[in-house]
Amino acid sequence: MTEHYHHADLPRRLRTVTRAVVEEEGSAAVTIARIARECGVSVAAPYRHFAGKEALLGAVAADGFDALREALTAADGATPTERLVAAGVAYVDFATTHPHLFELMFRAERRERQSAAGPPALEALATLVNDVPLRVPTDVAVRTTWGLAHGLAMLRIGGMLTFTREDTAERLRAELTALVEGIAPDR
Incomplete structure (x- = not known):
């Protein structure tokens, strides 16, 4: 029926x-x-x-970008650096929790080429980066932060441990914190 x-x-x-x-x-x-x-x-x-x-897969990818944006904006922390690090962890977690959706979002072979929902997801990351005082221009920091989180996500989705056998959320959080603090001006 x-x-x-x-x-x-x-x-x-x-x-x-x-x-x-x-x-x-x-x-x-x-x-x-x-x-x-x-x-x-x-x-x-x-x-x-x-x-x-x-077009249907494009709409699903757009829904995925909306969900990713929500995950990034929900990142919590007491300081801007902690929020940015939490967003990086959330990005990797989103990708590993939804690997097929994540692949659809970032590979356009099977869907419409550009999702209007993609830029707002990146803007959520840019907003977090803007809140952190850095030694590098914001646009460079956004691309670098996104590239790092995306690369780690792809490694994990592909079944690779990223550099060590101790690839945990806590280790990722510590390494992202060290990276952000390394590009922040001395306080």
Whole structure:
């Protein structure tokens, strides 16, 4: 039996089901026919809301960027440095908790090329970097911080321990703190 969704509900349901498939099996497992079947609608129904699979996956990637932005802005700490370090740990944690979604977010082979949700996620990081007094220009610090967190995330997703066998959140926090303090001016 086919479930009927109000048009306002179907796009959300399509994204939710697609994200579940991506999280479990990766984006290659997504087909419009499968998603429509799992949503209980005709194969034509998703096309009323998304131009195709790439657009649907783009929407799921955008949802992922929104979730990443929320994780970064929720980073807690008593000082700007502690908040920035917590955001770095949150970035790596997000990636390792959602590896298939993270891959979809940062690899455009299967989805629309640019997500409008990506820049706000990066802005959340830039805001945290801006709060920390540094010896380097903010744009350099943002790219470096993002590159470091992203590189560590990719190493972990790939099953690599990053440099040592003691690759824990506490060690990551200590190393990120040392790095940020190393580029901060002497107090």
